[in-house]
Amino acid sequence: MRIGMVGLGRMGGNMAERLRRGGHEVIGYDRDPRVSDVGSLAELVDRLQPPRTVWVMVPSGEPTRAVVAELAELLSPGDLVVDGGNSHYADDRGHAERLGAKGIGFVDVGVSGGVWGLHQGYALMVGGTEEDVRRLMPIFETLKPEGEDGFVHAGGHGAGHFAKMVHNGIEYGMMQALAEGWELLEASDLVTDVAGCFRSWRSGTVIRSWLLDLLVRALEEDEELSRLRGYAEDSGEGRWAVQAAVEHAVPLPVITAALYARFASRQPDSPAMKVVAALRNQFGGHAVTSAEGGRAKGADSPGADVAPPIETEK
Structure with a gap:
């Protein structure tokens, strides 16, 4: 043709x-x-x-x-x-x-x-x-x-792109699961060969896949992924999938969480976490970290002011 x-x-x-x-x-x-x-x-x-x-x-x-x-x-x-x-x-x-x-x-x-x-x-x-x-x-x-x-x-008309949107949403969830697994393995003192774990999973496991193959390839090129910044864009289809889920009343907790994780990756200093830190300091006296990187005292720290007593209804 x-x-x-x-x-x-x-x-x-x-x-x-x-x-x-x-x-x-x-x-x-x-x-x-x-x-x-x-x-x-x-x-x-x-x-x-x-x-x-x-x-x-x-x-x-x-x-x-x-x-x-x-x-x-x-x-x-x-x-x-x-x-x-x-x-x-x-x-x-x-x-x-x-x-x-x-x-x-x-x-x-x-x-x-x-x-x-x-x-x-x-x-x-x-x-x-x-x-x-x-x-x-x-x-x-x-x-x-x-x-x-x-x-x-x-x-x-529209069915092809709708199917591709769902495909990409599934892809978001699968990639996020692999990423979280890698981070947990890296955080453990027990596992000394993280890349080897992923290589071993390529055969005989229920999670073997092309995405797993690609992750192994990436780890072979840079085992600590030290040359990369933890920042991920989204193509738009993940957003559309979540919007379509709302329209059809279909729960998509995994795909939605994966999309939000990408949003979080773009925040060098999360505004929402600032609120969480402030609230934890207010109600529990938990220590907070200042914008300059120093650690401020919490209400229960030595030398800090005593938190006000809680008034009960009379």
């Missing part, structure tokens, strides 16, 4: 290369002229023969909405737009309606595989009509890993 690819970053560029290796003709457009085959979206559309297929791999939100809006004006009835980025599922129905009014098809695809996808294939979670999905199957077959797994037509 001939396909246009908009966005040739780490994911889009590797996906375009995998498609080319699979025998497809890919015409790529990117704002970076060093990697782009054409100078504009209009030129990209002109280079494709009807019925055209354009796959969009740009950041979610306004960048994706802007590209889809521009394509709606450039494409013709019978053409097809694929959003393979990490878009919010709620945007997909709007795109489908806007493009459908002009006779243009729309398919949303949640893509997982990261930088390894070029060689190992990409897991694809697809939303759209049976007709549009069937038309894209040669592309999907090339992008997905070999074998039966790695692809699902999850449902109608």
